Amino acid sequence: MGRKSPASARHFQAAAAIFLAIYPGFVGCKKAAPPPADTAAFKDFVDRAVSAEKIDGYLRYLTAEPHVAASPRNNELARYIAGKWKEFGLEDVTLATYDVLLSFPKTIEVELVSPHSLRLKIEEKGYPEDPDTMNPDVGIPYNAYSRSGDVTAPLIYANGGNPEDYDLLEKRGIDVKGKIALVRYSSPYSYRGFKALTAEKRGLAGLLIYSDPEEDGYVRGSVFPDGPWGPPSHIQRGGIPYDFIYPGDPLTPEWASKPGARRLSPEEAMTLPKILSIPLSAENARPLLESLNGEEAPQDWQGAFPFTYRLSGSRTKVRMRVEMDEPVKTITNVVGSLKGTDDPDEVIVVGNHRDAWVYGGHDPSSGTACLMELARVLGSAKRAGFSPRRTVVLGSWDAEEFTLTGSTEWGEEHKDWLRENLVAYLNVDSSASGRNFSVQGVPSLIPVIHQALREVEDPVEKKPVYDVWKAGTAGEEGVKEEGRVEPIGSGSDHAVFLQHIGAPALDMYFDGDYGVYHSIYDDYYWMTHFGDPGMKYTAALAKIWAHMVIDLGCLPVLPLDYETTARELRAYISEWAATHDPGKEKAAGLLARLEEMEKAAVDVRPYVFDPEKARNIDKDALKRINRLLIGLERDFTDPVGIPNRPWYKHLVFGSRYTYAVLLLPELTEASETADEKGVITAIGNLEKAVAAAIAKLEKISTLF
Numbered sequence: 246m247g248r249k250s251p252a253s254a255r256h257f258q259a260a261a262a263i264f265l266a267i268y269p270g271f272v273g274c275k276k277a278a279p280p281p282a283d284t285a286a287f288k289d290f291v292d293r294a295v296s297a298e299k300i301d302g303y304l305r306y307l308t309a310e311p312h313v314a315a316s317p318r319n320n321e322l323a324r325y326i327a328g329k330w331k332e333f334g335l336e337d338v339t340l341a342t343y344d345v346l347l348s349f350p351k352t353i354e355v356e357l358v359s360p361h362s363l364r365l366k367i368e369e370k371g372y373p374e375d376p377d378t379m380n381p382d383v384g385i386p387y388n389a390y391s392r393s394g395d396v397t398a399p400l401i402y403a404n405g406g407n408p409e410d411y412d413l414l415e416k417r418g419i420d421v422k423g424k425i426a427l428v429r430y431s432s433p434y435s436y437r438g439f440k441a442l443t444a445e446k447r448g449l450a451g452l453l454i455y456s457d458p459e460e461d462g463y464v465r466g467s468v469f470p471d472g473p474w475g476p477p478s479h480i481q482r483g484g485i486p487y488d489f490i491y492p493g494d495p496l497t498p499e500w501a502s503k504p505g506a507r508r509l510s511p512e513e514a515m516t517l518p519k520i521l522s523i524p525l526s527a528e529n530a531r532p533l534l535e536s537l538n539g540e541e542a543p544q545d546w547q548g549a550f551p552f553t554y555r556l557s558g559s560r561t562k563v564r565m566r567v568e569m570d571e572p573v574k575t576i577t578n579v580v581g582s583l584k585g586t587d588d589p590d591e592v593i594v595v596g597n598h599r600d601a602w603v604y605g606g607h608d609p610s611s612g613t614a615c616l617m618e619l620a621r622v623l624g625s626a627k628r629a630g631f632s633p634r635r636t637v638v639l640g641s642w643d644a645e646e647f648t649l650t651g652s653t654e655w656g657e658e659h660k661d662w663l664r665e666n667l668v669a670y671l672n673v674d675s676s677a678s679g680r681n682f683s684v685q686g687v688p689s690l691i692p693v694i695h696q697a698l699r700e701v702e703d704p705v706e707k708k709p710v711y712d713v714w715k716a717g718t719a720g721e722e723g724v725k726e727e728g729r730v731e732p733i734g735s736g737s738d739h740a741v742f743l744q745h746i747g748a749p750a751l752d753m754y755f756d757g758d759y760g761v762y763h764s765i766y767d768d769y770y771w772m773t774h775f776g777d778p779g780m781k782y783t784a785a786l787a788k789i790w791a792h793m794v795i796d797l798g799c800l801p802v803l804p805l806d807y808e809t810t811a812r813e814l815r816a817y818i819s820e821w822a823a824t825h826d827p828g829k830e831k832a833a834g835l836l837a838r839l840e841e842m843e844k845a846a847v848d849v850r851p852y853v854f855d856p857e858k859a860r861n862i863d864k865d866a867l868k869r870i871n872r873l874l875i876g877l878e879r880d881f882t883d884p885v886g887i888p889n890r891p892w893y894k895h896l897v898f899g900s901r902y903t904y905a906v907l908l909l910p911e912l913t914e915a916s917e918t919a920d921e922k923g924v925i926t927a928i929g930n931l932e933k934a935v936a937a938a939i940a941k942l943e944k945i946s947t948l949f
């Protein structure tokens with residue numbers, strides 16, 4: 246996982262507050278020996294230490310072999326990372342293992358039965374200029390957690406495989422029940438697991454999901470090995486579990502998959518699909534589409550092939566055979582830490598997943614290489630006398646590609662401790678596929694994000710990343726919107742920390758043309774030729790990451806911004822109220838409370854963000870202030886969870902059909918189903934959350 250949709254995430258008009266958080270020469274970080282260090286010196290040390298060459302070395306090693314979750318190679322990489330982290334000077338480096346349900350293919354076959362017989366070759370072509378693509382050990386492309394079975398049925402073409410697509414087919418008199426649907430990964434985009442659930446609900450016999458060249462192939466630009474886009478045989482592997490119900494091991498929702506843990510039977514696991522699904526390349530899909538001779542598909546369903554796409558075929562029949570192995574296997578997270586000097590009980594977690602569908606050049610190994618460099622420079626900074634006052638924990642998560650499994654199990658295992666002590670979780674799923682900085686995060690982290698972007702230089706433009714980001718970028722589709730912190734959804738390892746625990750979280754990367762997602766071509770060759778030649782942007786991201794860790798880890802008062810939180814929340818609620826009748830009336834009380842919250846946060850802000858004012862706070866008061874600040878984001882969770890999918894506890898940031906955010910999930914879902922009682926409950930929960938936040942902010946102002 247770890248990719249946002251090719252379609253843009255939802256944009257909200259709420260003005261992102263530009264926060265001039267200036268932290269000059271701040272006495273925040275304790276040096277092991279005098280003279281006392283400050284955050285500026287710490288950051289300066291880090292900026293000098295980050296090495297693009299080192300990152301390139303890590304990336305080459307990490308991508309030398311395919312390393313799917315629980316494979317011998319991925320386990321070897323876990324030991325390699327643990328060894329390096331110890332060498333770098335991290336403490337408490339451990340391998341955290343869990344026994345979880347995984348899913349691997351034994352047989353994956355697709356055959357055109359009529360009008361003529363054709364067995365599809367579901368494999369990706371090798372290119373001699375990139376020997377990694379010639380590796381015979383690369384496994385069969387598949388959709389993890391597909392059901393096993395053998396079905397033969399008429400074929401239909403169903404565009405993106407979303408509910409509205411099947412509605413259109415039904416309207417045109419095509420009965421979709423019992424058919425095999427061929428659908429596109431994008432156009433319009435939805436998470437593949439949502440496509441599977443939709444097909445299952447509609448009674449289809451099977452699902453074939455392919456990559457149309459219009460979305461990530463030759464229509465976009467030159468293809469691998471000459472360019473970054475997907476060649477005709479590239480296949481997007483990927484899991485299809487229903488992780489919008491809950492992520493993590495399908496057999497242990499809400500609790501960790503430790504030995505002896507209670508486990509559901511696979512039949513009880515709500516996240517396991519009951520439909521067959523196979524991913525195909527454009528090349529595979531072409532003869533299937535060509536064989537359809539029924540009614541023409543609508544204009545916006547047409548793809549890149551030079552023939553008319555049709556909805557059905559009078560004689561087209563397809564056979565799908567899927568034989569899966571679903572073992573419970575041991576997965577391995579690597580966890581290490583730098584113990585805080587003054588407040589070791591307050592914790593910042595940074596993480597990335599290690600497991601890849603194949604080599605994972607970009608997703609995730611570029612991010613893993615970035616994490617390795619972060620670990621190395623924090624370790625050498627410590628030796629040079631720079632240590633954060635709070636504890637920093639680093640996580641190399643396993644089995645993210647299956648269903649965010651490693652991070653979710655770890656988060657579930659330590660949920661009480663994390664709920665109490667986690668300041669923020671900073672994720673880098675993948676580091677760079679281009680030059681456009683992109684971040685999804687909660688509003689309370691905006692000052693920390695902006696500050697890091699102001700301090701780190703764009704390696705090509707030679708000016709702050711912040712300036713390049715704010716200026717927007719000219720792409721083939723015109724000028725991109727100026728940089729802003731997008732609301733955060735799911736799609737990578739931040740999910741458990743944000744949506745289950747309720748901690749501030751973000752995910753960030755440098756974005757660019759990337760058409761080889763989850764294919765064999767996402768490898769070292771791709772990264773060094775197209776994604777980030779010279780690893781300059783990955784190095785910049787390592788610096789940005791480190792600067793955020795330093796601010797969150799070292800500043801005496803936690804730099805969390807609840808004024809922007811209140812303002813953003815007001816914008817979300819106002820948007821909801823404007824589109825629901827009588828939304829304005831129902832939301833009036835809540836909006837008034839949010840105005841109060843904003844005022845209370847404004848009163849506190851000078852103390853939170855002004856080093857001079859914060860300097861005189863006594864130790865006990867500081868402790869209490871930071872404890873209240875940590876608790877604030879938690880106020881926006883519902884301990885019993887949102888209806889129908891209680892694993893998800895955040896009242897503001899959720900996700901559902903795509904990796905993008907679903908704002909106000911409880912309220913949105915209640916109003917979608919015209920559940921008046923649900924709407925009232927959801928608003929009541931938000932009001933309670935805001936009241937709790939106001940009480941904390943008022944308490945904080947008495948402590949300064």
Ligand SMILES: [Zn+2]
Nearest residue numbers: 246247608674
């Ligand atoms: Zn990923």
